[in-house]
Amino acid sequence: MTNDLRIAVAGVGTVGSGLIRLLEENADVIEGRAGRPLVVRAVSARNRGRDRGVDIDRFDWEDNPAALARRDDIDVVVELMGGSDGPARHLVETALQNGKPVVTANKALIAEHGAALARLADEKGLPFAYEAAVAGGIPIIKAVREGLSANRISRVYGILNGTCNYILTEMRNSGRDFDDVLKDAQELGYAEADPSFDVGGVDAAHKLAILASVCFGSEIDFAAVGIEGIQRISSVDIAYADEFGYRIKLLGVAEWIDGQVAQRVQPCLVRADTPIAKVEGVDNAIVTEANHVGRTMFEGPGAGAGPTASAVAADLVDIARRRNTPMFGLPSRRLTAASAYPPEKRRGHYYIRLNVLDRPGVIADVSAVLRDTEISIEQMLQRADHDDGGTAPVVVITHETTEARIMAALQRIEALDSIVETPHLLRIENF
Known part of the structure; x- marks a missing residue:
């Protein structure tokens, strides 16, 4: 009986090809850390004949990615096709239902269906690993x-x-x-x-x-x-x-x-x-x-063939070592159903850029709106870059205030007849 971790790869594009190269080039290092060889046995992709820079003819081929998850000679399925639904989701669910761990780099799939997938993985007692889905090669x-x-x-x-x-x-x-x-x-x-x-x-x-x-x-x-x-x-x-x-x-x-x-x-x-x-x-x-x-x-x-493949391979090493950490750090039943913090309650400083008619009284009008909405000005910059009667940029940095007050102020500022385009707002994060 083989001790190999037998891998199926669905999606042999940039990352999939990079994973195959990595597993071969670093096979001795990976085997030492995994405790056994990691071997690709089967693949699936949209275009079998495409030149990928790696030879995939030595692997078994499946036209239907989900068929990889039903094979008896496969221990783990790697999903690198992308997309939050369709073939990717079907493959992942089929793999878990057939008792096979999953490794993916698919952030859309996790973000949009992670709760259901975590429950399914927990029910089956299987690892579901996705290090490569967030920030590429950063672990x-x-x-x-x-x-x-x-x-x-x-x-x-x-x-x-x-x-x-x-x-x-x-x-x-x-x-x-x-x-x-x-x-x-x-x-x-x-x-x-x-x-x-x-x-x-x-x-x-x-x-x-x-x-x-x-x-x-x-x-x-x-x-x-x-x-x-x-x-x-x-x-x-x-x-x-x-x-x-x-x-x-x-x-x-x-x-x-x-x-x-x-x-x-x-x-x-x-x-x-x-x-x-x-x-x-x-x-x-x-x-x-x-x-x-x-x-x-x-x-x-945060991206690229090498860094992303590195993260996928690290997950495979964990599975080879039979490590099984819950998807989000806790069993799915223990995750908190936290409500969303109201965005209008955010507190912080803000950058506001205005394009105004270059005439007397404009700054006073803008300042009056900010005063009336209880927003104080930390810095202001005005440049008269055009002849009288033209327009000029005005930039305001506010003291700390709430998002609700800023939005109310911008609505009133935009209504001033001296404002010639929609105000541009950026948040300031003081880390």
Whole structure:
């Protein structure tokens, strides 16, 4: 009887091909750490004949991915197809129902169906591992679920999408606008042909919902994540932020507040001298704040064949060693059904950029609205860049206030006849 861990891989694209290469190149190291060989036996993908840079003809082929889960000669199924439903979900459910552990890099599947999958895995007594679904090669799930298991975590935040971080970094370094840098990112392979999931914040929101559940022991609640992308960020905003001593980053932030969970993905201003502000390019970073260990930070590559395959292989090593940690750190029956913290109650500082008619009395009108909504001004910058009668930018940094007051103030400011375009709002996160 073989002692091999016999693996089926569904999805042999960038990550799947990278996993096959990794398992072969590091076979001796992996066998030593796993206690037995890890061997790919069967694969499935959309296009059998595609050149992947690895030879898949030596593996058994299944046209239907779910057939992998029914094979008697397979011990574990690796799902790398992507998508929250359809073939990926069917494969994963079939594998668990047939008594096979699952490893996946599919953050959408976990974020949207994690609760049901956790219950099924618990019922079957099977591992369901997904380290690669959050922050690529950064071992954040294991770090939180195991390394920080003795702590109460109050907040987790970070840069969870390398595409957005690359775009914002290049906009700041080059002074170019979003659309121009996005084209570069697509040409370099950092952004998809349809980049909406990345730049719209959905990809980061999937990862944040997973992190929040693992950190807080709460049921996963992707629908409660407030999502805002980076499409409206301009080079003007980045320049003003720099002038005030900030950097703009797309952040996912989750907090445990009085038994409720606050979750938001938004472009934010962060102090330029903080560690999170210095994470550049396509890298990811996650920070946790816990009651005994304090603040910890994890940084590294958040995507790519090698880093993501590394995380998948680490999960396979755990399964080879017969380790079985609950998906979200607790048995599914013990996860808290925490309600969503009302976003209007968020407290913080805010950046407001206005484009106003360049005429007397405009600043007084804006200040009056802020006064009447009980918002005080920390800093204000006005530049008359045009001739009299033209328009001019006004930037306001507020003192701490609530989201509800800011939204009420913006509604009244936008109604002023001196405001020539929709006010632009960014949150400031003082970590």
